[in-house]
Amino acid sequence: MSNQGPDVTADPIIILEKVNKWYEDFQALKDVSLSVKAGERVVVCGPSGSGKSTMIRCINRLEDYQEGKIIVDGIVLDDSLKNIATVRSEVGMVFQQFNLFPHLRVIDNLTIGPIDVRKMPRKEAEEIAMHYLTRVKIPEQALKYPSQLSGGQQQRVAIARSLCMSPKIMLFDEPTSALDPEMIKEVLDVMVQLAEDGMTMVVVTHEMAFARQVADKVVYMEDGMVIEEAPPVEFFTNPKSESTKRFLNQILTH
Amino acid sequence: MLPFIKKLGPISPHVHWVQVNFFDSAWSSFLTILVLYLLYLIVPASIEWGVLNATWLADSGEACRDIAGACWAVIPAKYRVMFFGIYPYEEHWRPTLAMGITGLAWVMTCTRTFWKPKLLAVVWIVAIPSSLLLMWGGVFGLTFVQTSKWGGLPLTFFVFTSLMFLGMPLAVLFALGRQSKMPVIKSVCVFIIEVVRTIPIPMILFFAAVVLPLFLAPGVDVDQLFRVTFGLVLFFACFQAEVLRGGLQAIPRGQYEAADSLGLSYRSKMFKIILPQVFRTTIPSMMNGVIGGFKDTTIVIVVGLFDLFTATQAALADPEWRRYFTEGFIFVALIYFLFTYAMSKYSQLLEKRFSFGKRD
Amino acid sequence: MIQFLAIVLMVGAIVYFGYNVAENLARQGIASGFGFLTKPTGWDIGEALISHSSDEPYWKTLLVGFLNTLHVSAVSIFFITFLGVFIGACRLSKNLLVSELTSAFVEVFRNVPTILQVIFWSTMMRQLPHAREAVVFLDGIMFSNRGMNFPLVHPDPSVFWGGMSFAVGVVLFFLMMWLSERYRDKTGNPIPTLIPNVVVLILIPLGVWAALGAQFNLDMPKQARFGISGGGEISPEFVGIVAGLTLHYAAQAGEIVRSGIESVSQGQVEAARALGIRERRIFRKIILPQALRVIIPPMSTEYMSTIRNSSLAVAIGYPELFSLGSTAINQTGQAVEMVLIMLIVYLGTCLFVSVVMNFLNKLAAFR
Numbered sequence: 006m007s008n009q010g011p012d013v014t015a016d017p018i019i020i021l022e023k024v025n026k027w028y029e030d031f032q033a034l035k036d037v038s039l040s041v042k043a044g045e046r047v048v049v050c051g052p053s054g055s056g057k058s059t060m061i062r063c064i065n066r067l068e069d070y071q072e073g074k075i076i077v078d079g080i081v082l083d084d085s086l087k088n089i090a091t092v093r094s095e096v097g098m099v100f101q102q103f104n105l106f107p108h109l110r111v112i113d114n115l116t117i118g119p120i121d122v123r124k125m126p127r128k129e130a131e132e133i134a135m136h137y138l139t140r141v142k143i144p145e146q147a148l149k150y151p152s153q154l155s156g157g158q159q160q161r162v163a164i165a166r167s168l169c170m171s172p173k174i175m176l177f178d179e180p181t182s183a184l185d186p187e188m189i190k191e192v193l194d195v196m197v198q199l200a201e202d203g204m205t206m207v208v209v210t211h212e213m214a215f216a217r218q219v220a221d222k223v224v225y226m227e228d229g230m231v232i233e234e235a236p237p238v239e240f241f242t243n244p245k246s247e248s249t250k251r252f253l254n255q256i257l258t259h
Numbered sequence: 260m261l262p263f264i265k266k267l268g269p270i271s272p273h274v275h276w277v278q279v280n281f282f283d284s285a286w287s288s289f290l291t292i293l294v295l296y297l298l299y300l301i302v303p304a305s306i307e308w309g310v311l312n313a314t315w316l317a318d319s320g321e322a323c324r325d326i327a328g329a330c331w332a333v334i335p336a337k338y339r340v341m342f343f344g345i346y347p348y349e350e351h352w353r354p355t356l357a358m359g360i361t362g363l364a365w366v367m368t369c370t371r372t373f374w375k376p377k378l379l380a381v382v383w384i385v386a387i388p389s390s391l392l393l394m395w396g397g398v399f400g401l402t403f404v405q406t407s408k409w410g411g412l413p414l415t416f417f418v419f420t421s422l423m424f425l426g427m428p429l430a431v432l433f434a435l436g437r438q439s440k441m442p443v444i445k446s447v448c449v450f451i452i453e454v455v456r457t458i459p460i461p462m463i464l465f466f467a468a469v470v471l472p473l474f475l476a477p478g479v480d481v482d483q484l485f486r487v488t489f490g491l492v493l494f495f496a497c498f499q500a501e502v503l504r505g506g507l508q509a510i511p512r513g514q515y516e517a518a519d520s521l522g523l524s525y526r527s528k529m530f531k532i533i534l535p536q537v538f539r540t541t542i543p544s545m546m547n548g549v550i551g552g553f554k555d556t557t558i559v560i561v562v563g564l565f566d567l568f569t570a571t572q573a574a575l576a577d578p579e580w581r582r583y584f585t586e587g588f589i590f591v592a593l594i595y596f597l598f599t600y601a602m603s604k605y606s607q608l609l610e611k612r613f614s615f616g617k618r619d
Numbered sequence: 620m621i622q623f624l625a626i627v628l629m630v631g632a633i634v635y636f637g638y639n640v641a642e643n644l645a646r647q648g649i650a651s652g653f654g655f656l657t658k659p660t661g662w663d664i665g666e667a668l669i670s671h672s673s674d675e676p677y678w679k680t681l682l683v684g685f686l687n688t689l690h691v692s693a694v695s696i697f698f699i700t701f702l703g704v705f706i707g708a709c710r711l712s713k714n715l716l717v718s719e720l721t722s723a724f725v726e727v728f729r730n731v732p733t734i735l736q737v738i739f740w741s742t743m744m745r746q747l748p749h750a751r752e753a754v755v756f757l758d759g760i761m762f763s764n765r766g767m768n769f770p771l772v773h774p775d776p777s778v779f780w781g782g783m784s785f786a787v788g789v790v791l792f793f794l795m796m797w798l799s800e801r802y803r804d805k806t807g808n809p810i811p812t813l814i815p816n817v818v819v820l821i822l823i824p825l826g827v828w829a830a831l832g833a834q835f836n837l838d839m840p841k842q843a844r845f846g847i848s849g850g851g852e853i854s855p856e857f858v859g860i861v862a863g864l865t866l867h868y869a870a871q872a873g874e875i876v877r878s879g880i881e882s883v884s885q886g887q888v889e890a891a892r893a894l895g896i897r898e899r900r901i902f903r904k905i906i907l908p909q910a911l912r913v914i915i916p917p918m919s920t921e922y923m924s925t926i927r928n929s930s931l932a933v934a935i936g937y938p939e940l941f942s943l944g945s946t947a948i949n950q951t952g953q954a955v956e957m958v959l960i961m962l963i964v965y966l967g968t969c970l971f972v973s974v975v976m977n978f979l980n981k982l983a984a985f986r
Contacts, residue, residue, distance in 0.1 A: 065893055067889050067892060090897065093892060093893060093894070093895035094894070097893070098889075098893035100886060102884075104884075104890035106905055107909065108912070117904065118895065120804070121894075121897075121900055124803075124808050125807045126804065126805055127807075128805075167894070170895065176893075280715035283713055287712075287713060287714045290712070290714045291714060294714075294717060294720060441621065441622045457966045457969050458962060459927040459930035459941060460928075460930075461930045461933055461934075461941055462930060462965075465945050470948070472643075473954055474640055475639055476635075477639070554733070557732040558734055558931070560734060561933050561934055568732065581746075584742050588735070591735070592739075595730070596730045596731055599731075600730055603730070
């Protein structure tokens with residue numbers, strides 16, 4: 006399982022420092038700290054409601070947080086709209102529910118970001134879009150509407166849409182949870198390929214095989230806290246905390 | 260959130276709630292202040308007019324002349340006309356009782372504890388003839404009161420109840436007819452539904468009241484009240500039929516196929532399998548139509564029937580009280596509002612109650 | 620079998636009703652046919668958009684009614700649309716005070732029967748003091764029992780041509796938006812349209828107006844010895860029907876707009892944000908096109924209801940198509956013919972609205 010490994014000397018590209026977040030009275034994140042180096046692949050897992058999605062959504066500021074500090078690519082995520090915009094255009098995100106724009110064709114879904122944010126001419130944006138559609142193996146679907154595609158194809162379009170912004174970091178929020186079993190593989194294949202190309206990735210998923218294959222680091226969260234953080238081999242063979250063991254038992258025996 | 264507020268540090272949940280909902284941004288804060296200012300202009304003045312300076316009881320309109328506030332005295336002075344129209348004064352206990360019976364029947368129909376088809380059938384079989392008997396009279400020593408003298412709230416009740424009991428079955432028939440595979444039935448239903456839905460209600464009522472007699476054989480005379488009610492029923496049925504059609508189309512084909520594979524007849528397939536599901540999924544739009552139907556009963560004013568609203572208007576035409584029409588309108592609007600608001604709340608309740616077994 | 624029965628029943632009904640109509644008409648001595656349309660009416664109309672007198676034929680009277688129906692409907696639909704969007708926006712406001720108060724407004728105006736509101740506003744207008752003691756707002760808008768009076772701008776050449784160049788400016792504005800979008804497709808950078816827009820929408824019209832003498836004379840309504848002179852005037856009935864229809868249907872329209880925008884899932888917004896698209900562009904490019912497809916069909920139903928319910932004006936004596944038509948029936952007894960005419964006119968008008976709205980829906984879908 007050795008992949009080329011991150012550049013250990015690099016500075017972290019994502020830093021979370023003691024992040025706390027509340028929804029009304031409920032504390033969703035408790036002192037969450039995490040650092041991700043450029044080129045590193047981090048898989049985040051944990052039971053539902055553990056705050057893993059909230060955490061990853063804080064990284065491109067889809068969610069607000071009340072205490073702590075998040076720095077992405079040297080930019081501090083605070084209330085500054087300019088900083089938020091910069092970070093968002095450099096961080097790609099793939100959602101559980103794909104969230105493709107149903108009123109736009111696949112190709113327009115892919116070009117809207119580059120044209121609108123990067124101020125790219127349409128022709129150039131379309132070339133890039135076709136390049137990434139080819140990479141996710143569905144260039145022939147370019148002129149269709151999202152509703153005409155299967156779930157797996159839609160998710161691959163969503164990945165391509167993020168890639169068109171040439172992001173430095175890709176966030177995946179349970180990308181395969183809404184898919185039928187036979188479609189999970191085609192999406193994971195695309196993600197593995199992306200990992201092999203050296204993309205910095207933070208992935209929330211329950212696909213443990215994927216974690217074993219590509220992750221440099223597995224993070225286990227529960228009740229809004231980071232319980233354990235370890236390289237995959239160590240994480241799966243020798244988990245330190247009881248709750249991690251319990252979780253692994255549950256998920257691996259299924 | 261405004262940065263300066265954020266820097267205040269930990270705060271109580273109440274203060275937090277106020278911040279988020281009223282002062283979330285500069286724009287929001289501005290709106291809050293603007294609205295508060297408008298309320299400051301309107302609310303105290305309204306309270307002064309409607310409560311503090313108001314007259315509640317007066318023998319005549321003259322007594323209200325010099326008062327700056329509202330003259331609610333118009334209501335106690337005129338409520339009998341508003342509620343009963345030109346129904347003979349000394350017989351008002353009869354429509355009151357009739358309304359009580361119908362009202363009780365409606366309350367039972369809407370309460371879950373009484374949802375037993377046989378029980379409700381008995382209730383209505385007793386309620387409708389007895390209320391009609393009370394209204395009409397002519398037997399048991401009750402004086403006969405012709406329908407042209409019926410009026411006020413009982414008339415509104417009568418028309419509304421007819422809408423429900425005649426209009427809903429007709430709507431089901433139309434909707435099934437429109438979905439039917441028989442071309443003649445289908446085209447007749449489509450024609451009726453589409454034409455009736457483009458006619459303004461006043462015109463339907465006018466047609467029923469004035470033109471319809473031309474279509475009847477000389478000597479055959481159907482009472483005006485019934486003709487007009489029939490007009491409203493037809494309109495209501497056509498609208499609800501369209502709602503039902505939407506619901507029918509939303510039922511997955513699998514349901515029809517499952518019913519067919521069990522060898523069910525058309526009747527049991529429709530009435531036991533399909534329609535119950537249709538009614539469940541269309542509750543919000545159905546109830547919207549029911550509320551609309553209730554509001555539309557007021558349009559009988561154009562053919563001179565004295566429903567609650569027309570009777571109120573007639574009562575307010577009295578020169579002595581004419582100046583205080585605002586108070587009268589507010590009162591009658593409040594009554595309609597209470598009924599329709601209750602219906603819309605009930606609709607939400609039904610929706611919640613029937614959302615079981617439905618995945619989201 | 621059932622179909623056969625249905626046909627027999629229908630034919631029977633048609634024969635029966637047809638026979639009765641013929642019989643009844645014959646007994647009343649009324650000749651059927653549309654000949655009556657060319658006969659003079661002998662009665663006058665209170666309010667007409669085209670000149671009208673009592674010795675003009677029925678068809679012209681009906682035309683006056685139809686124009687009044689269109690007038691009421693168009694003005695109401697205009698206000699319903701704007702007020703509806705405004706109410707929808709207020710309902711969606713994050714400010715709880717704004718959204719809850721709007722919700723209360725919506726509940727009241729949609730739950731009180733339309734005709735009650737129509738009659739309330741027109742009674743209100745009629746009960747206002749005489750013109751001499753009219754209620755005056757902002758020095759120019761007067762409410763009295765004669766209706767509403769308002770200032771008109773005197774059509775001086777400078778005002779006229781200024782207005783015309785503004786209209787041209789609006790066309791140019793849309794043209795420029797379109798060109799800018801095209802240019803942006805080509806090069807990636809939009810043409811900055813702010814300055815040219817200010818020029819065509821404000822500077823040029825102002826310039827034209829100034830060059831032609833910069834006249835701006837308001838024709839103010841003035842209280843004269845008998846009533847009010849000058850300015851524009853609309854009748855209490857018109858105010859009543861428009862106010863009643865507008866408030867009722869705007870409340871409905873507000874709910875349509877709100878639910879349309881809410882129907883666009885939060886995920887759409889998040890996906891757009893994750894791409895780094897700015898909030899305003901998200902609304903324009905992602906939310907609006909999807910919401911419009913949900914909003915337009917029920918909105919067109921509301922518009923059609925507005926047109927049909929403009930006939931409620933019969934209750935306050937405003938001479939629109941239905942109220943003139945029913946008077947005509949009472950006068951001539953030509954009930955069947957008149958009902959047919961009105962039916963076709965209402966049907967045609969609603970059909971027209973439906974076609975226009977379908978076209979708009981298609982436009983929205985192609986964005």
